Amino acid sequence: MVTTIPGSEILTSTLNMISQSLQIPVIIFLVVFAVFAVLAIGGLISEYTSRKKITPELIEELIYSISNATSLDEIKNVIKNANIYESQKVVLIKILRANSLTPESRHALAKKLVEFEENKFAKSIERTDVVTRIGPTLGLMGTLIPMGPGLAALGAGDVNTLANAIIVAFDTTVVGIGAGAVAYFVSKVRRRWYEEYLSNLDAIADALLDKLNH
Numbered sequence: 650m651v652t653t654i655p656g657s658e659i660l661t662s663t664l665n666m667i668s669q670s671l672q673i674p675v676i677i678f679l680v681v682f683a684v685f686a687v688l689a690i691g692g693l694i695s696e697y698t699s700r701k702k703i704t705p706e707l708i709e710e711l712i713y714s715i716s717n718a719t720s721l722d723e724i725k726n727v728i729k730n731a732n733i734y735e736s737q738k739v740v741l742i743k744i745l746r747a748n749s750l751t752p753e754s755r756h757a758l759a760k761k762l763v764e765f766e767e768n769k770f771a772k773s774i775e776r777t778d779v780v781t782r783i784g785p786t787l788g789l790m791g792t793l794i795p796m797g798p799g800l801a802a803l804g805a806g807d808v809n810t811l812a813n814a815i816i817v818a819f820d821t822t823v824v825g826i827g828a829g830a831v832a833y834f835v836s837k838v839r840r841r842w843y844e845e846y847l848s849n850l851d852a853i854a855d856a857l858l859d860k861l862n863h
Contacts, residue, residue, distance in 0.1 A: 668797065676817075682824070707731075715728075728742060737846070737850050740850060759858055779832075781829050781833040792821055792822045
């Protein structure tokens, strides 16, 4: 004879109610993540087509040009004519305009401008990172939630209900893992692009600061 702990049925029923109430929100989030994954791939392709091929030789040449310039106007023209991203040019021109500041203040401004660029990229990657981590988790939740009623239906001989539960479980698993995999790929590629962007910007900004300080 199985002894029932007082109140255990209430707790079990509460847990079951909470679990089943999460099924629809989980499915909704998975659909949103699937759409987001498709848009993320489209955005990655669009970003790839607009990327500039910035070689180490180009950065080296730009640093030499800045170092050998004889006036602020010449430095400005070198930056404007350089084959780098427009957003990088904006940061460098702002640093150049800070020529009237002390070296310490100028360095602080340059550091903050680069940090703004880092934060902009971090926000872009955060969204795909969230899908990378939460997508498979929601897929697992979507797998387990319908299996409870499905197994209960199997005990009652209702095979159709079990079959429907298994279909939902498999679909949510595939969508969750698929969205997470796509988001991981997008984050990985973008992180490499943005690290290269910031590394180039740091090198040029340091060369510009050194020129202004001397």
